[in-house]
Amino acid sequence: xxxxxxxxxxxxxxxxxxxxxxxxxxxxxxxxxxxxxxxxxxxxxxxxxxxxxxxxxxxxxxxxxxxxxxxxxxxxxxxxxxxxxxxxxxxxxxxxxxxxxxxxxxxxxxx
Amino acid sequence: xxxxxxxxxxxxxxxxxxxxxxxxxxxxxxxxxxxxxxxxxxxxxxxxxxxxxxxxxxxxxxxxxxxxxxxxxxxxxxxxxxxxxxxxxxxxxxxxxxxxxxxxxxxxxxxxxxx
Numbered sequence: 001x002x003x004x005x006x007x008x009x010x011x012x013x014x015x016x017x018x019x020x021x022x023x024x025x026x027x028x029x030x031x032x033x034x035x036x037x038x039x040x041x042x043x044x045x046x047x048x049x050x051x052x053x054x055x056x057x058x059x060x061x062x063x064x065x066x067x068x069x070x071x072x073x074x075x076x077x078x079x080x081x082x083x084x085x086x087x088x089x090x091x092x093x094x095x096x097x098x099x100x101x102x103x104x105x106x107x108x109x110x111x
Numbered sequence: 112x113x114x115x116x117x118x119x120x121x122x123x124x125x126x127x128x129x130x131x132x133x134x135x136x137x138x139x140x141x142x143x144x145x146x147x148x149x150x151x152x153x154x155x156x157x158x159x160x161x162x163x164x165x166x167x168x169x170x171x172x173x174x175x176x177x178x179x180x181x182x183x184x185x186x187x188x189x190x191x192x193x194x195x196x197x198x199x200x201x202x203x204x205x206x207x208x209x210x211x212x213x214x215x216x217x218x219x220x221x222x223x224x225x226x
Contacts, residue, residue, distance in 0.1 A: 042217045
């Protein structure tokens, strides 16, 4: 069945260090979305990537969609304590109008 | 941006009782709403897809008679956990999508504890 895996599962970084999470889908995706969930909170939409090889930036966050549209990455430059949370990628579920969420990467930033 | 509310945010109930959770899109018409369940430190697990005016589509392994979903209007969907048991304790999150929009907007979630 369809799978969306993210690595690493957990990441602890010192404040100011960079962070990257990788998302790998078992199927080709028409688009990929990224969400952030703060501890105790709900997922909040960050961005959607549609084109093969697309790169988008949001301040210190850089999102990339792979050429084959099966993988994606989120890179955070110079992490801050406000970046703490779990980052999920999500892609359209095959044959349905809903999303398949990745396993998530939980980021901890040590001040 | 689009706002989705959920009520209640937290509920504690006794085993055997039923609990209703409401999900509302406040500033847009939600053609589709989704109900997720999330266990601690785990990803979101889709339970069902709810389209306004039609029966919900349940994911494999989700009991439709236990998790009743009603999407009576374009701004409201409800999830009723019937005859709740302690194993139903979880974080339930809804999301909504407007017509022609890919992005899902999530409600703040409902933490259900069944004693």
